[in-house]
Amino acid sequence: MAIDFPVSGSVKPGFEAVRDAFAANFRRDADAEQGAALAVYIRGECVVDVWGGAADAAGTKPWARDTLVNVWSASKGVVAIAVAMLVDRGLISYDDPVSKYWPEFAQGGKAAITIGQILSHQSGVNGWVEPVTFDDLADWERATALLAAQTPFWPPGTAASYHALTHGFLAGEVIRRVTGQDVGGFVRDAIAGPLGAEFHIGLPLVLDWRAAEIVPAPVDAMPGGPGPHPLAAKAVGNPRPDPGAPNMRAWRAAQIPAANGQSSAHGLGRIYAAIANAGTLDGVRIISPAGIEGLREVRFDGTDLLLGPRRWAAGVSYNVVPNFGPLAATFGHSGWGGAFGCANVEHGIAIGYAMNRMTNSLVGSPRGQSIAAAVFDAAGAPA
DSSP, rough: OOOOOOEEEEOOOOOHHHHHHHGGGGGGGSSSSSSEEEEEEHHHHEEEEEEEEBSSTSSSSSOTTBBEOOOBBHHHHHHHHHHHHHTTTTTTTTSBBGGGTTTGGGGGGGOBBHHHHEEEEESSSSOOOOOOOOOHHHHHHHHHHHHHSSSSSSTTTSSOOOOHHHHHHHHHHHHHHHEEEOHHHHHHIIHHHHHHHOSSSSSOOOGGGOOOBOOOSOOOOOOSSSSOOGGGGTSSSTTTTOOGGGGGGHHHSOOOTTTOOOOHHHHHHHHHHHTTTTTTTTESSSHHHHHHHHHSOEEEEETTTTTEEEEEEOEEEOOOGGGOSSOOOOEEEEEEOOOEEEEEETTTTEEEEEEBBSSSOOOHHHHHHHHHHHHHHHTTTOO
């Protein structure tokens, strides 16, 4: 149905074309936006902060600046930043075995798997051996204990295949063992809170009313498409991802760090604005420039068995397809259906984009791509 709520917000002069690209997504003949928001920062300054459409499937609830929405795998990028902060503090190293901090993980021949390998999808633990249900995902101890007990699906370091759900449990358990905080608590206290960025892993009940309703794509857009590589299929068949799960309170309340971050676009934008601005935003530093270099160091450059051509850094992806604008050096993470956050360090550009109508794309979307292209063009970044 047509969405009548107008685009609201503010745009710095010179960036009107970005607002126009955002607004045009609501007028697409097919795959039109339902509700969405966009935040763009240039060297720490917010130059675009807009939102529009509806936060519900019926089109009756206007999207607000502080509307939260499930951003799916865009959550992975924030978890990767959390790990990078621990590396930056000297508490861990990407080359450390996971088992150094999580001894139980050494079972099944996994003693040598490094933190860098789990972040770059090379660990061989891209899914569970035992059958897993949503109740298992919502039970942190059970989900991580099953991963600790099993053997890898391939020799670690010999291939990369997207760890669709396990990524957050593996990285999150390292965070928990090192800091004593669950991943949601660490992200809240070390990233979101200091930056004034709304991003939640484990949404408090008091904020549930602000969560937008996800509208699944009209065609089944199962990750990996029909017949993914047998090893890649381990990540998306047990359990099979449910695009409607974020509309359940139980999903929002759980900590499933690879997939259930609840964020505003402004929240994602502020987190990546700090990364694009040498680790600092509005006088608050979350990470050093050296820590950012570690985050974006390429750890795999080749064919991911699920996603295809991919340049994985330490939990963030480089721009191998133009999801994040025209520059290959831009990095971040997108989510199933279209949401994304990204940063370009050289030009100081950061983007946070969140929406509730999923597209048929697993990685990126035509809507997001049009916005990112407009951002870099308005910023004068060369193609």
